[in-house]
Structure formats: C-alpha cells, structure tokens
Amino acid sequence: MVEMRHWPLTSLELVTPRLRLHVPDAAQLDALAGLAAAGVHDPGVQPFTVGWTDGEPDVVARRVLQYAWGTWARWSEQDWSLWLAVSLDGAVIGSQELSGHEFAVRREVTTGSWLGRGFHGKGLGTEMRAAVLHFAFAGLGARHAVSGAYVDNAASLGVSRKLGYRDDGVEHHAVRGTDATLQRLRLNREDWETHRSIDVRVDGLDACLPLFGLPADE
Structure with missing residues (x-):
C-alpha cells in the first residue's frame, strides 16, 4: 500500500x-475478492446474518470490493470500520474487521472476520482476532469488545471462548428463510488481559488516532 499523508491508515x-x-x-x-469468491x-x-457469500463467484467478489471501498468512504470519527487484509507469508488469506460507533465516548468495539477455506483449522482465526483486540484495548483504550456467532458455528464460538469472551444474550435472525439463533458475546478489559497469549506489535498508530476520534497523544 502506498503511504498517504492524508489517510494514515495506509x-x-x-x-x-x-x-x-x-x-x-x-x-x-x-486477491481477497478472488479468495472470497x-x-x-x-x-x-x-x-453470516447478511448473506454476502450467497451468489455466483463474480458477484461475491464484487461485493467484497464494494464493501471495502464503502468502509473507507463512510469513515467518520463517530462511526468507523477498520477493514484489514490478513496476510500469511506475503499472501492474503482473509479479512479482519474492527468497528466502533461513538467510540470516544462508549469505548466499545465490534469484530468480524473471514478466512479462505484452505486456511481454516490452523489457529489463524484466533491469532488475527487477538491482533485487533490488542489494537483495541492496548492501542485505542477500549473497555469492551463485542462479537457474535450462530449457535451452530462451533469454530467461531471456540475462538471467542479461547480469547475470554462471555455470553451476552441471544438474538434471532432470519437466515436463508429460517430462524437462526445468534449468541452474543462480550469481552471486557480484565478478561482480555487474563487471556492474552499472542504477541502483537502495532506500527503506525499515532498518526491514526484522530481518525478514531481520539487525541493524538491518547
């Protein structure tokens, strides 16, 4: 990514x-769009609650592109979504997202992610979520992180439990025309600190802080 002085997230x-x-x-x-396709x-x-993966491969690929561009276009200090590529040995393998609404006041973030099917079952989902949780708690000063997974998604729920999330109620959604139960999950700072097990380094944060609604010396 070419560094951009007016968009330090690069x-x-x-x-x-x-x-x-x-x-x-x-x-x-x-490449990420092709991986998703x-x-x-x-x-x-x-x-997923929004069935963005239901469609022909070319349609799914375009949805990834449009979603990524949309997160950048809609960014504001009050409502932001940091959509990151995840790379392993120089090749992109999935995406990890961290979102905040009125974060400077609420200090709460939401996470979401996906990996190409060939990279499932290797602990990579845990590692990439741990990275953005470190960024949120240690870098941005978050107090809570929330997530969710449908009750039949054992892999996603397992990642959350390993990282210290606790159950936070349920929701019901219509997914492919049927009722689906979503388990909400919440992680507070104390539980995050207790379950930390992966080293994470953050580079380039200081210049980005104002974009998250935080003072540069936060």
Missing part, C-alpha cells in the same frame, strides 16, 4: 508471530 500495521494485518492495496484487495465456508450453511 501505514497502520498489526503484526503477530505468523500474520500481518494491514489496509490492502489494489492488488491485495483483488472461491469460498469461505461450507456452502451448505450460512454463518
């Missing part, structure tokens, strides 16, 4: 022992 980078999380450049974004979950189930 220089933001989260690094774990195996992964690099970063704003994708055009080629990386196109090839499949990110068993087609027999739909783990």
Whole structure:
C-alpha cells in the first residue's frame, strides 16, 4: 500500500508471530475478492446474518470490493470500520474487521472476520482476532469488545471462548428463510488481559488516532 499523508491508515500495521494485518492495496484487495469468491465456508450453511457469500463467484467478489471501498468512504470519527487484509507469508488469506460507533465516548468495539477455506483449522482465526483486540484495548483504550456467532458455528464460538469472551444474550435472525439463533458475546478489559497469549506489535498508530476520534497523544 502506498503511504498517504492524508489517510494514515495506509501505514497502520498489526503484526503477530505468523500474520500481518494491514489496509490492502489494489492488488491485495483483488486477491481477497478472488479468495472470497472461491469460498469461505461450507456452502451448505450460512454463518453470516447478511448473506454476502450467497451468489455466483463474480458477484461475491464484487461485493467484497464494494464493501471495502464503502468502509473507507463512510469513515467518520463517530462511526468507523477498520477493514484489514490478513496476510500469511506475503499472501492474503482473509479479512479482519474492527468497528466502533461513538467510540470516544462508549469505548466499545465490534469484530468480524473471514478466512479462505484452505486456511481454516490452523489457529489463524484466533491469532488475527487477538491482533485487533490488542489494537483495541492496548492501542485505542477500549473497555469492551463485542462479537457474535450462530449457535451452530462451533469454530467461531471456540475462538471467542479461547480469547475470554462471555455470553451476552441471544438474538434471532432470519437466515436463508429460517430462524437462526445468534449468541452474543462480550469481552471486557480484565478478561482480555487474563487471556492474552499472542504477541502483537502495532506500527503506525499515532498518526491514526484522530481518525478514531481520539487525541493524538491518547
């Protein structure tokens, strides 16, 4: 990604022992779109409330591109969504998102992610979520992180439990025309600190703080 003085998120980078999380450049974004088009979950189930993966491959790929561009276009200090590419050994393997609404006041973030199917079951989902949780709690001063997964999504729920999230009630949604139960999850700062087990390095944060509604010396 070419560094942009007026959009310092292009220089933001989260690094774990195996992964690099970063704003994708055009080629990386196109590769992510192709990865999503090839499949990110068993087609027999739909783990997302918004069924963006239901469609022909070209349609799914365009949805990824449009979603990424939309997060950048809609960004404000009061309502932001940091959509990052996740790279392993130089190749993009999925995306990790961290969102905040009135974050400077509420100090609460929401996470969401996906991985190409060939990268499931290797602990990478845990590692990339740990990266953005470190960014949120240690970098931005969050007090809470929330997430959710449908009750039949054992892999996602397992990641949350491993990282210290606690159950936070349920919701019911219509997914593919049927009732689906979503388990809400919440992680507070104390539980995050207790369950930390992955080293994370954050580069380029200081210049980005005003974009999150925080003073530069936060």
